[in-house]
Amino acid sequence: MKTEVSARISPVAPAGEAPTAFLPWIAVAGIRPDEIGYASLEETLTALAFARRTLTVASEPVVAGIWHRQPEGFRIVRQNAALEQCPMLAYLLLNAAGAAAMVDGRFDGLRPEPGWISPAGEHPEAVYLWLLLARHRKPAGITLIAEAAKIACRHGIPLFSRAINDRSQRMHDELGFASARSLYPHAPEWLLVLPPERRRTAERIEIVHVRTFEDMAKVFAVRTATYITEQHASYDEEYDGNDFCATQLLGLVDGEPAGCARIRYFGDFAKLERVAVRREFRHTRLASQLARETIRHCRRKGFRRILGHSRADLLPLWKMFGGKLIEGRPPFRFADIEYREVCLELEPLPNAITIETDPMLILRPEGAWDEFGPFDRTQCGADRGRHMQIESDTKRIGKAA
Numbered sequence: 001m002k003t004e005v006s007a008r009i010s011p012v013a014p015a016g017e018a019p020t021a022f023l024p025w026i027a028v029a030g031i032r033p034d035e036i037g038y039a040s041l042e043e044t045l046t047a048l049a050f051a052r053r054t055l056t057v058a059s060e061p062v063v064a065g066i067w068h069r070q071p072e073g074f075r076i077v078r079q080n081a082a083l084e085q086c087p088m089l090a091y092l093l094l095n096a097a098g099a100a101a102m103v104d105g106r107f108d109g110l111r112p113e114p115g116w117i118s119p120a121g122e123h124p125e126a127v128y129l130w131l132l133l134a135r136h137r138k139p140a141g142i143t144l145i146a147e148a149a150k151i152a153c154r155h156g157i158p159l160f161s162r163a164i165n166d167r168s169q170r171m172h173d174e175l176g177f178a179s180a181r182s183l184y185p186h187a188p189e190w191l192l193v194l195p196p197e198r199r200r201t202a203e204r205i206e207i208v209h210v211r212t213f214e215d216m217a218k219v220f221a222v223r224t225a226t227y228i229t230e231q232h233a234s235y236d237e238e239y240d241g242n243d244f245c246a247t248q249l250l251g252l253v254d255g256e257p258a259g260c261a262r263i264r265y266f267g268d269f270a271k272l273e274r275v276a277v278r279r280e281f282r283h284t285r286l287a288s289q290l291a292r293e294t295i296r297h298c299r300r301k302g303f304r305r306i307l308g309h310s311r312a313d314l315l316p317l318w319k320m321f322g323g324k325l326i327e328g329r330p331p332f333r334f335a336d337i338e339y340r341e342v343c344l345e346l347e348p349l350p351n352a353i354t355i356e357t358d359p360m361l362i363l364r365p366e367g368a369w370d371e372f373g374p375f376d377r378t379q380c381g382a383d384r385g386r387h388m389q390i391e392s393d394t395k396r397i398g399k400a401a
Helices: 004-009 020-029 041-051 060-069 096-104 138-155 166-175 213-228 286-300 312-320 374-380 384-393
Strands: 036-038 074-077 088-094 126-133 159-161 192-194 205-209 247-253 256-266 269-277 305-310 332-334 337-345
Touching (some): 020 138, 036 138, 041 060, 041 074, 041 088, 041 126, 060 088, 074 138, 088 096, 096 126, 138 159, 205 286, 213 247, 213 256, 213 269, 247 286, 256 286, 269 286, 286 305, 286 312, 305 312
Parallel strands (some): 126 159
Antiparallel strands (some): 036 074, 088 126, 159 192, 205 247, 247 256, 256 269, 305 337, 332 337
16 A cells, blocks of 8 residues: 555556547646646645535545545646645546446445445456546646546446536536446436547457357357366256357457357346356456347347346346346355346337337347348349249149238
C-alpha cells in the first residue's frame, strides 16, 4: 500500500487511450500529464470539506477507509492554485460483487461496502465516478474523468456515473454516457454508463455460433481444459449426451479458442450451461461477452427466462446481468460441487422470432437470422434443371385444389 507521502507526489502512470469524445476537451484543458497526481488523504478530506458546503458527500471516516484501500482512485490537478481551486476526482474500482450491487440498485454512494472495492492487483469489473469537483472548469473535470475512462478502456469494463443536476446530465450526454438500463435491465433509473471502448491493442474477442465439427471440437477442447482438468469432472459427466441438441457458442480471443457456452431450450425458458473460459484468458472480458451474447440470442428467440446453475462464487456475475436466486430452492450438488438455481428475467427483442415471422428468416442458420442464408440465395436464381428433376421424381398425393 502506498504511504500518504508517496500518494501525494507520485505521478500518474498512463492507463491507456481515452475515448474519442473526451479528446477535444482534453486538448483545450491545458493540463500537462505531470500536473495530474494522486491526492493525499489530507488533500482529499480538505477538498471534501469545501464540497460539503454545497453537496451531500460521504463522511470523513468512509472516505478515509476507501482511500486507505484504494488510494490510486483519488486524482487531483495541481497548477499552482490553492487547494479549494484544484479540480479533483475520486473513482472506485469495483470487483464483481460491487459491479453487481451497482447494476441492481444496492450500491450506496454515501456508504460503499469496502468488500465491493477491487484490491490492488485484482482485475476490476467496473469503474464508478464517485465524486467530481470540477471547480467550474469543465475541460479540467472531463480531463480527470478521462483518467478513469482510460482504465475502463484498458480493462474493457463499464464506467458508471450519475448526474447530480441538468448541467451534469448534459456533460455526461456529450461524453457518450447512456442510461445503464440500456445494458442492464434492472439498473436503477439514475445510473449512467459509458460502455467499454477497447483499445486497438487489446485482445480481439469474437463470439461465434458453432455450426461445424471443427468448431465443436474447439468447444470440447475448452471444456476438457476447464471442467475435466481443473474440476476433475468425469468424461460422462462432462459429455452428457446433450451437446447435439443445443446451441453452442464458441469464444475466440485473437482467434484462439478461449471459452464456450451451451444453451438448451425447454418450453418457456432457456437454460445456460457449460460456460467455460480457459485459465489463461480469464483476465479478459470473454465471460461477460458470452453472457451478453446468450442473453441477446435468447431474447431474439422470444424467451422471457434463462435458468442457470451457478457456483456460489459466480453468483455476482449472474447478478450483474439481472439474475436472481430462485427463492425456496435449496442448494444442490453435482460433480461434487454445490450449485444454486438462478433465473434471469428477459424481455423479448422487438424483432423476436415468432410463428408469424417470415418463413425464409426462420430457415436461416441459427443465430444468423439477419444474414442471407442458402435458401435465400437459391431463391434469387432458381435452378431450372433441378426444378424439372424435382417435378419428374416427386410423387404427389391427390391433385392440387
